[in-house]
Amino acid sequence: MMDWTDRHCRFFHRQLTRRALLYTEMVVADAVIHGNRERLLGFDEAEYPVALQLGGSEPAKLAEAARIGAAFGYDEINLNVGCPSDRVQSGTFGACLMKVPDLVGACVAAMKESVAIPVTVKCRIGVDDQNPEEALDRLADAVFSAGADALWVHARKAWLQGLSPRENRDIPPLDYGRVYRLKERLSKKFIGINGGVQTIDEAATHLAHVDGVMLGRSAYHTPGILAAVDARIYGEAERAPMxxxxxxxxxxxxxxxxxxxxxxxxxxxxxxxxxxxxxxxxxxxxxxxxxxxxxxxxxxxxxxxxxxxxxxxxxxxx
Missing domain, CATH: 1.20.120 (Four Helix Bundle (Hemerythrin (Met), subunit A))
Known part of the structure; x- marks a missing residue:
């Protein structure tokens, strides 16, 4: 969601749902440390609850960026290990980190040590020729052993070689069952699902198997669906905003x-x-x-x- 879920987008989405956790676009750790922090991290208090999504692969830098984010008042720090874009691959972070789960674990451990707020991870079920059964288990075990508070799984393999990021939105097919099996194995851990969820009805169906559902493009292109979140997902009796x-x-x-x-x-x-x-x-x-x-x-x-x-x-x- 780079260049999409900026502070203006989040303020707009907050007018439609009071309860959903909103995520920033991914911000590179180096940019947080050395860039214009107010421009990159500033947000309106009306956006709460809101999580800062970071990109990077160096534990020390991610720890420093997490500290800065926490000081800005974010409710959660999320490490993106799922984005397949060319910009991300050239920086050695995003989905390519699925290949080095121990490094991801080290990044999570450093971030957990630096902040008191939750640290979570967003990943894919695997990349390229990886076996999703093995790859996702290894990544999940590494981040939870390091203290991660939640793992959000985009239920599609990231294909870094041979497919463009646009093509990778539809190919290969989604495998929700793989995420469900991860939750069955790690029943006491928070496992959320992402990828291809178009409606709140679909989100409710997934919640019979996992702990949370993340909406991306569907919420951006048809934001009106967010107005049903508070009643359908959180059980609130208040009517949808007019x-x-x-x-x-x-x-x-x-x-x-x-x-x-x-x-x-x-x-x-x-x-x-x-x-x-x-x-x-x-x-x-x-x-x-x-x-x-x-x-x-x-x-x-x-x-x-x-x-x-x-x-x-x-x-x-x-």
Whole structure:
């Protein structure tokens, strides 16, 4: 989710669910240590609960980055051992670390020693020619022995050679059963599942087998599904947020961002899928993709786009 789940995206998603744990995009440990920390790590307190996802392969650097993240107020530090992008491979972190589980364990141990908040890991079921039965067990044993508080498993093998990251989104097929078997073997450990989950109904089905479900692209492209999380997953009785309230909150947020020197499009680019499947959704998306990107665009553009949504949809819950 690099370049997607930035602070503006997370603020938007928080308008739809109060309870779901939100994750940052992956931030490289070196960038946290040497870069502009406020730009990379800053977030609005309205985003809580929120986890910082780190990338890296050097225990000492990850420990320092974790300390910095904890000082910023994050609720969790997550080590990404699942991203297959070319940028990640060139830096010797991400999914390629599945091949060196002992090093991942050392990274987790260093991070656990440096912070008091939970340290978790996100991985694949394996990479390239690895046997997922053996590879996932080795990785899981290494990180839990090092003190990891949870393991999130993307139920698809990462193919680093011969497939592009885009192709790897669909090939090879997902293997949810492999994650279920890991949970059966490690029944007392928190095992979460990720990959290809499109609806909250599907998420609820997975929760019969594992401890948590992580949504990625489906939540980004069709964010309205997040509005069902609090009731369906957490059992809360409160009704889903109303769409006019979500738009008003985002317009006010965008106004504050613009006052601080930002652009409307920084915020609205994450909102284009809000009315997916509703009348006027296409026009709403068009306005945010064009008018919101023009110089000087203000929050009134968001309100104007909302007026293009079918009247019935304007009054609906998210």
């Amino acid at each position: 769409l006019p309230d979500v738009v008003d909150a985002m317009a006010a947020y965008a106004a504050r961002h613009i006052e601080q020197g930002g652009k409307l499009s920084h915020v609205t680019r994450h909102m284009t899928g809000l009315f997916h499947g509703r009348g006027g959704a296409r026009r709403f998306r068009q306005i945010l993709s064009t008018d919101a990107t023009r110089p000087g665009a203000g929050p009134e553009v968001l309100h104007r786009a909302f007026l293009e949504v079918a009247p019935g949809a304007q009054d609906e819950a998210a």
